[in-house]
Amino acid sequence: MPRITAPTVAEHRAAQQRALLDAARELLAEGEPEIPGFAEVAARAGLARSSMYQYFRSRQHLLEALIEDAFPRWSARVDEAMAAAGAPDRRILAYVTANLDLVAEGEHAIASAIAAVAPSEKVNRASAEMHNQLKAPLVDALDELGVPDAAETADLVNAVVHAASRQIEAGADVAAVRSRATALIEPYVTLVAHRTGYGNSTT
Template sequence: MPRIDAPTVVEHRAAQRRALLDAAHALLSETPDRPPGLGEVAAKAGLARSSAYHYFRSREDLLSAVVEDMFPRWNDKIVEAMAGADDPIWAYVEANLQLVADGEHAIVGALATLTPQTFRDSRIMEMHDSLVLPLVEALRLRGVSDPKLTAKLINSLVHTGTELIESGCSMDEVRSAVREVLA
């Protein structure tokens, strides 16, 4: 009988699943171009390989779950940055660029290559699209006449900044250039 490390079985299972997701994320951070296997993820999480199969049917299932887990975490970081900012629009841009500089986007990019079917899933597409909603709301509150269009334009700067950072430009260079354009 496996040892239960939580007050309830439900909490134990949630903690085990969380440990596997965190381990997969950590391994992908180290080598985003090489997807870890379930055994490797289980070992990193301190679990038996067979335990991983209680939570995920395959490596692809695990990687899809990592993608699904990353979007809300990314969004939470953006919303948190915007909440206390004097300029929530700039906070949105800067937080996104910082997440890219921290390597989070590289993981998503690698996962898009490794599990392209995940990114065609309507729930994942909806999560991705919702990342811009805090920016649209900040623009609306500022009185911008077409906040959705303006958000698309600002996101084009974020996407270009992403490409520049991932191709080797420094975060400071990109931040300065984007700030100049937005000013």
């Protein structure tokens, strides 16, 4: 990999840090049995091992940076898909498909690998907080749709998403899993949409 260059020092540093995080993510996605070592990450990024110490104090610090990096990327994708969907019933379906698309791209495997290689109270707490934040727009859409007990219903929707995610990670056909998950949830949101005045917004 060629040396990273950028117009400014700040941009150069940001590009290097991005390259190192991406390299660590790739190693975890490949089934790395532990937190990748600095030499291994730097080599994957095409940088000197000493570059790691400019951004990360330790392997644990690298892990924390990976966690902080993973959630905004995932959340932004889901938020973007939901925002483009329009009506709340469509946003709920977009939430399902966007999450499954991310699983298919390997993002969930990376998160699972992080939890597996470094289980800790801090990692578990961060993971729970991220899931709660990610669930918030789903709860909002359900509430706007007029669903009673929106938070509890969101947990049921997520149960379908999680089950579908496990099927994808086990090697099932992504399109088939996505279709099954949508087939389970769409009739419900369509029914509620009709009852609460959103009409045929899912058609």
